Amino acid sequence: MIAQIRSEAYKLATTRTNAGIAAAIVGLVSLAVLLHAFGLPVEKLGNQYQQRGIFIDVGVNLGILFAALLGALSITSEFRTGTIRPTLLVTPRRAQVIAAKTLCALLAGGG
Amino acid sequence: MTGLDTAADPVVVERLTKRYGRTTAVEDLSFTLNAGTITGFLGPNGAGKSTTLRLLLGLAAPTSGTAFVFGRPYAELASPARAVGAILESGDFHPARSGRGHLRMLALAAGIGWERVDEVLDRVELGAAAASRPVRTYSMGMRQRLGLAAALLGNPRLLLLDEPINGLDPTGVHWLRTALRGFAADGGTVLVSSHVLAEVAQTVDRVLIINGGRLLADAAIDELAGGRNLEDAYLQLTAEAAS
Numbered sequence: 001m002i003a004q005i006r007s008e009a010y011k012l013a014t015t016r017t018n019a020g021i022a023a024a025i026v027g028l029v030s031l032a033v034l035l036h037a038f039g040l041p042v043e044k045l046g047n048q049y050q051q052r053g054i055f056i057d058v059g060v061n062l063g064i065l066f067a068a069l070l071g072a073l074s075i076t077s078e079f080r081t082g083t084i085r086p087t088l089l090v091t092p093r094r095a096q097v098i099a100a101k102t103l104c105a106l107l108a109g110g111g
Numbered sequence: 112m113t114g115l116d117t118a119a120d121p122v123v124v125e126r127l128t129k130r131y132g133r134t135t136a137v138e139d140l141s142f143t144l145n146a147g148t149i150t151g152f153l154g155p156n157g158a159g160k161s162t163t164l165r166l167l168l169g170l171a172a173p174t175s176g177t178a179f180v181f182g183r184p185y186a187e188l189a190s191p192a193r194a195v196g197a198i199l200e201s202g203d204f205h206p207a208r209s210g211r212g213h214l215r216m217l218a219l220a221a222g223i224g225w226e227r228v229d230e231v232l233d234r235v236e237l238g239a240a241a242a243s244r245p246v247r248t249y250s251m252g253m254r255q256r257l258g259l260a261a262a263l264l265g266n267p268r269l270l271l272l273d274e275p276i277n278g279l280d281p282t283g284v285h286w287l288r289t290a291l292r293g294f295a296a297d298g299g300t301v302l303v304s305s306h307v308l309a310e311v312a313q314t315v316d317r318v319l320i321i322n323g324g325r326l327l328a329d330a331a332i333d334e335l336a337g338g339r340n341l342e343d344a345y346l347q348l349t350a351e352a353a354s
Contacts, residue, residue, distance in 0.1 A: 081204065082200060
């Protein structure tokens with residue numbers, strides 16, 4: 001199972017689309033947080049509760065959106081390109097493949 | 112070493128049937144492959160060759176009957192990449208990933224060290240510069256070589272190859288023939304499907320001919336041809352089956 005996870009992580013890192021999505025997550029989340037921080041009037045940032053709402057909600061929601069995209073693409077792109085066949089030949093137990101993909105997309109999207 | 116049952120025949124197919132809806136792709140097919148042999152898998156397009164290979168590799172489930180490799184279903188092999196290598200279609204690569212990247216991700220999943228990736232790239236004569244380029248820039252022949260490198264990655268004892276000659280240049284065809292013979296001489300087993308009968312006649316020990324999912328012939332190459340060339344024997348058998 002560790003082997004499958006490492007393979008999935010390597011897959012995420014070795015195509016431009018995935019690298020792009022990962023960069024987009026980091027980029028857009030920081031942009032959104034910065035825009036809120038600098039663009040909102042001071043009174044909206046005035047108390048801790050509102051700060052938390054803005055930074056965590058905005059950041060986490062955008063992050064989740066991209067993590068979901070990453071997770072969906074990690075399986076659909078394998079079917080589109082046919083890579084799913086070699087993947088299943090190396091790991092014929094399909095549940096392991098799905099579990100490794102889920103975990104990697106979660107880690108990549110959440111991190 | 113890999114928990115492989117080497118006493119069992121590498122491939123045993125018994126009364127194998129696969130239906131997709133009303134279409135029968137493979138019907139009541141039985142054959143056995145012995146270790147150290149190269150077997151040609153012949154038949155017209157749509158005869159069921161690829162389906163049989165997919166069933167052997169656990170990519171599809173049989174409707175009835177069994178398809179065993181080394182005495183068990185493929186999915187139950189302890190370390191499938193170290194037992195069986197396969198080429199299915201030349202397009203099974205991510206176009207943006209490099210050839211080396213493709214092999215590395217498979218090596219990771221199979222628990223094989225990355226030094227083996229460079230060994231197989233050498234073995235199929237795919238140079239370091241080519242291996243670093245994305246697969247979308249590869250010619251058909253280079254894709255076949257990469258597919259073969261992936262098949263050889265785990266140093267398997269059985270090769271299941273679907274049309275590996277397609278797109279290879281004459282040097283590549285010669286290289287593949289030599290490689291398969293060497294592999295069999297070391298006790299490895301090969302099942303290779305092809306439409307290039309002249310090439311098959313030069314390479315294999317035995318032929319299986321199927322049509323409409325049914326076995327038409329299972330014979331040593333000299334026996335089947337019986338003085339005729341393989342093409343004549345093939346054409347006669349498939350014409351008889353069609354009439």
